[in-house]
Amino acid sequence: MDQYLQVFVTVVDKGNFSRAAEELHMTQPAVSQYIQTLERAVGARLLERTNKYVRLNKAGNAVYHHAKEILGLYTKMQRIVDDLTNKASGILTIGSSYTFGEYVLPHIMAKLQSSYPDIEPTITIANTKEIAESVANHQLDVGIVEGHFKEKNIRVEKLAEDSMFVVAASKHPLINREDLEKETWIVREPGSGTREAQDAFFQKLNFTPKKLMEFGSTQLIKESVEAGLGISLLSNWTIQKELLLQSLKIIEIKGVPIKREFSVITRTPFQTKALEVFLQLLRENTFIPHQK
Template identity: 60%
Template sequence: MDQHLHVFMTVAEKHNFSRAAEELHMTQPAVSQYIRILEENLDVRLLERNNQYVHLNKAGEIVYDHAKEIIGLYTRMQNLLDDLTHKANGPLSIGASYTFGEYVLPHIIANMKTRYPEIQPTVTIGNTAEIADFVMHHQLDIGIVEGHFKKEKHLKTEVFAEDDMVVVASTGHPLAKRPGKVTVGDLAAQTWILRELGSGTREAADNVFEQLKIEPETIINFGSTQAIKEAIESGLGVSLLSKWAIQKELRHGDLQIIEVDGLPVARQFSLVTATPYQTKALQVFIELLRQKEWLD
C-alpha cells in the first residue's frame, strides 16, 4: 500500500500523470493502474481529471495529508531498523525557525557532515508554529523553535539554548554616537524596523516594548531579518535583533549594539520531537545541539 500512496502523492504534486510517470521512472499506464487500485481499495474517487491536469478533490486532500504522515512514519521505521546494524547515516529532516535556521544551523550541519558524512540532512525553514506542526505530523524528524506555540501531548520539547536580543543601529546613527546608555524616551522616538507579526523575533520585540513601556511612534515591517539589517545599515531606523544574527555585521563594524537599561533580554530556543524512537542520525544531531560547540 505504501507504493500506491507514493505514486498517488507524486501525481497530486505534479498535477499530471505523464510528469508523475517520468518522476517515478514508470509508464503512464502503470501510474494510472496504481491510482485506480488505490481508489478501489478506498472506495472513493481521489482525483478530478481534465485533458491536461489532475487535481485533488476533498477526499484526495484528506488522503494526501495522511499519506505524507504514513510514509514519513514508514521511512522512520525503516531507518530505525537499519540503525540496529549500521552507524549513523541516512536521511535526517530538520526544521528550524528563521533566526536559528539562517544564522546558526548551517554551521552545525557543516560540523555534523564533517564527522558523519553519511548523514543526509534536509532543512525546512519556517515560523515556530509551522515547524512544530510539521514535527507533530511526522514530516520532520526534529524542530528547533523559539517563542510560544501550541504544545500537543505527544510533542516532546527541551530547552537547549538562550539567545540575547539587543537594540541595533548603524554605526552612523545618532544613538550610536551618544555616550552611555540611551533612555526609553529616546527609543520611543525612533523608527523601528521589525519583523512581521507572528514571527518569534517580533514576539520578542513586542515583549521588550511592554517590559520597557515603549510605544514606538513609527514601525516598518520587513519579512526577513536580512532585509531588516540592510535597512538599519542604510540609516532607516533601529531594531531589536538576535546577537546570533548580527555577528558578521558587528565584526565588520556595519552595525552597533545600543546600550539600554533592562537589555539585553534572553529568549529560549527549544528542540521539538514527536517520537521516543530516534535514529542514530537524529541522536547525533541532538547531541551536537546539546554540546553547544557552535556557541564558541
C-alpha cells in the same frame, strides 16, 4: 498500500499524471491505475481531473494530509530498523527557524559531516510555526525553534538561551527610552520567533511604534538598519560581524537585553542513530556568544 499513497502524493505535488509518471519512472496509465485502485480502497473519489491538471477535492485533501504523515512514519520506521545493525548513516531531515539555522547551525553541520560522513542531512529553514508543524506531521526528524508554539504530540527539549538587543546604524543618534515609540521599527513577519520576541519587547516597555516595517529576512533587516531605514531588536547571534565591522551598534536601553529560549523538538521517542548523534552534537556545541 504505501506505494499507492506515494503515487497519490506525487500526483498531487506534481499537478498532473504525466509529470508524476516521469518522476516515478512509471507509465501514465500505470499511475492512473494506482489512483483508481486507491480511490476504490478508500471508497471515494479523491481528485478532480481535467486534461491540464488535477485538483484535490474535500476527501482527497484529507487523504493527502494523512498520506504524507503515513509515508513520513514509514520512512522513519525503516531507518530505525536499518540502524539497529548499522552505524550512524542515512538521511536526516533537519528544520530550523531562521536565527539558529542561518547563524549557528552551519557550524554544527560542519562538525557532523566531519565526524559522521555517512549521514546525509537535508535542512529546511522556515519560521517557528512552519517548522513545528512539519515535525508534528513527520515531515522533519528534528527542529530547532525559538519562541512558543501550540503543536501537540511533540517532544520539547530546551537547548540554549539567546539575548536580543536594540540595534541601529553606527551613525544613528543616541536613543533614550522616550524616543523608542517615534522610531521606525523593522521587524520580522508574524509566525517568526523573532517577531514574537519583538512584540513581547514592545509590550514589556509599554509602547506601540508609530511605524512598523515587516521584512521576511534577518539579513534584509540588518542591511536596512545599516542603511538608516530604522532600528530593530535582533539576536546577539545575528549581529556579531556587524558589531565587529562597526556597521551596527547596540543601543543601551533599560530592560534590554531581552532573553529568549531555543528548543529542540522531535515527534517520536524512537530515534535513528543519525538523529541521536546530531542531538548530542547540538547539546555539546550550542553556545551563546558574548559581547566584548
